[in-house]
Amino acid sequence: MTDHREKLIPSRRAFLAASAAVAATPVLGARAAHATGHGLHKQSPDRQLRALLREIDPNRIGAIVTRLAAFGTRHTLSAQDDPVRGIGAARDWIHEQLRTYAAASGGRMTVELQSFIQPVSPRIPTPTRITNVVATLRGDTDPGRVYVVTGHYDSRASDVLDATSDAPGADDDASGVAAIMELARVMATRHTEATIVFAAVAGEEQGLYGSDHLAQQFKDAGTDVQAMFSNDIVGTGDAHDGTAGDPRTVRLFVEGVPTAETAAEATVRKSVGGENDGPSRQLGRFVHDVAENPQTGMRVRVIWRRDRYLRGSDHISFLLRGYPAARLTEPRENFAHEHQNVRVENGVQYGDLVEFCDFRYIARVTRVNAAALWSLAQAPGTPKGVVIDTTQLTNETTLRWQRGTSADLAGYEVVWRETTAPDWTNVLAVGDVTTVTIDLSKDNVFFGVRAVDRDGHRSPVAAPLPAS
Incomplete structure (x- = not known):
């Protein structure tokens, strides 16, 4: 059975690095295992x-x-x-x-x-x-x-x-x-x-x-x-x-x-x-x-x-x-x-x-x-200090941000979309980390990061700027 979501961003392999590997090894720039991100859904009122x-x-x-x-x-x-x-x-x-x-x-x-x-x-x-x-x-x-x-x-x-x-x-x-x-x-x-x-x-x-x-x-x-x-x-x-x-x-x-x-x-x-x-x-x-x-x-x-x-x-x-x-x-x-x-x-x-x-x-x-x-x-506050590493010629994408201070912060999600799309189309939970490397080229899509609490409330997305 073909996953229709793969049509959103054609790729030579599964798009994303799973968060579990990053969470288990909280090292800056750690490489995660391959996984496929999924589409976004509206947040329903609690x-x-x-x-x-x-x-x-x-x-x-x-x-x-x-x-x-x-x-x-x-x-x-x-x-x-x-x-x-x-x-x-x-x-x-x-x-x-x-x-x-x-x-x-x-x-x-x-x-x-x-x-x-x-x-x-x-x-x-x-x-x-x-x-x-x-x-x-x-x-x-x-x-x-x-x-x-x-x-x-x-x-x-x-x-x-x-x-x-x-x-x-x-x-x-x-x-x-x-x-x-x-x-x-x-x-x-x-x-x-x-x-x-x-x-x-x-x-x-x-x-x-x-x-x-x-x-x-x-x-x-x-x-x-x-x-x-x-x-x-x-x-x-x-x-x-x-x-x-x-x-x-x-x-x-x-x-x-x-x-x-x-x-x-x-x-x-x-x-x-x-x-x-x-x-x-x-x-x-x-x-x-x-x-x-x-x-x-x-x-x-x-x-x-x-x-x-x-x-x-x-x-x-x-x-x-x-x-x-x-x-x-x-x-x-x-x-x-x-x-x-x-x-x-x-x-x-x-x-x-x-x-x-x-x-x-x-x-x-x-x-x-x-x-x-x-x-x-x-929800937790909008993530701050979000940057994308543009110092390396690579087909991967590394994102970094500052950890928020919300008492019930559960972790973060990375979102992305085609550069021609008006809104985010895919999301991947990456856990309570401040760095993630994703097997998807930063040249081809736009990325963002949002925070999630234990009840599932999500913050607005913060889009990264190039790391200086």
Whole structure:
């Protein structure tokens, strides 16, 4: 009987070196016995994740979107001390709600107001206080490893400097804030290995100022942020523009060559064909793997771009600091009503209003986030220091990496694919080692390494760069 998997990568013999020989002889560069790798399968949600996904409530999400829109405007330059209208009232309400969720966490979730003064800039005419509302769920066993999810709670009218006109901002971006708040609510009562940060950021419409401050705080503290997601315009699968809606798809934008890489680093990555294997691309593959399933009810359409043309979201603040980051957004935007002041024509209201949002759609996007964040926080961290030995002319491949510190780390898997394939096609368990030599030419395929824990949770893949 012919193994159909051998058609993926033709070879003169069985493709891979079995991990057992390496594990038994933990010597750098040890040669393993021949074995055949097998195809990859999607990671199925574990029991705890399935229960978590069921708790995400579209009615609660709808109530959050409706309440945020009722503040009239949440423009960054609007009133900070009015109790019923403006960004200050919205800030205080979000803070109060997150504190309520944190009260159920047994002390593991803390909530803070992270404020700073933004100097004058093209969209900030006078020095302005900007405040992020940040809820942190501390991990139990690996708290230094951090995952961040954001939505921006500021809104805008057509004129980006108009701080007084109504700007309900239901889709952009009360929808994203509702998603992160509902995530905080359902996750507050659960234990995770790593730390998750849920942040409602401000100043996005004026220049990503809130997320820029948040990302810099992490950078200054040396925080190991291994993934960040921005939920921005996730209100509906129906663009309300006469086209067919797509209520079961969410777009995920991920960059290629990392924004923060130096020119020399980018040159090395491109020289080995690694444009599609940067950390954010691996994050996109991971989300597609763990979040596209019947439990979320969504198709994750991964788009290999940093963001849409002419605009950008808060994930860019994290990309600029070298953190893997991605942006979730609805499948088709309606540019006619986005950011528009509320107006009435023939008895019909137009603008970024609650009526344009589909709370069930936002709930499904929230489940995509939950599947990604839970799977990341329960798995070992992404392998670090992964290199491929290119110092020898050989038809074999030697990979090295640093051993992770996760308490329940079981070992590692090597994955590979054809250079023309968009995703990993084969995998081989290599055990709890930090070096493996595989009888497959590094010239012909792309390799990666991922960590696995004792419960079968897998990390995102780390692609190797040539050893220096």
